[in-house]
Amino acid sequence: MPRPQGEGAAPPRTSFGHGRIKGAGSEKAKERPTATVEQVDALADGIGPRWRLVVY
Structure with a gap:
């Protein structure tokens, strides 16, 4: 939101x-640590087909 300008306006924050x-x-x-490909595949398999793409 733009700050009001002109007479009586507060100075800009610093x-x-x-x-x-x-x-x-x-x-x-x-x-x-970074997950291995096997760990990501296991997570995708465990989460189910509906949410599988969220893992990838």
Whole structure:
């Protein structure tokens, strides 16, 4: 939704603090394991034909 402009309008919002977010430029998440083809096939088989394409 656009912010109102003109006389009496609130100033535009800025970022937190001094305009910077600590740690925003670095990635600290650990790698997650990836399912094998066999595991995905087993999941698709177990979920049933109606929802099978959701797995793939």
